[in-house]
Amino acid sequence: MGLGEYPPEFNPRIHGPYHPGRYYGKADLPLGQVKLGEMGSWLSRRSYTPQSMVSCTMRAYWRWATKYMLSKRTSIAPLIQFAGTMGLAYYFLQYRTHTNHRHAKYH
Secondary structure: OOOOOOOOOOOHHHHOOOOOOOOOOOOOOOHHHOOHHHHHHHHHOOOOOHHHHHHHHHHHHHHHHHHHHOOOOOOOHHHHHHHHHHHHHHHHHOHHHHHHHOOOOOO
């Protein structure tokens, strides 16, 4: 699967129109239903190649965008999520300077 191509599991006769936020591979147990003893086998069934990581990230982005950005009547939720993400990123980038201002007793 190269850039701009459909995934090999996609069949338009079965799946209908292509949706970039849907996984067309073989269905597996969701993480919430995996028992602790089956966690190793569940993790071994995952693909950890860079291409699969990028496709997983893009599917998550398209699911988010379909829900919040591409709806007919969008709300202020994506702006609040963006501002919260930027606030957290700024906090962690500036964490070293925040540690200098901790309250401590000097006696």
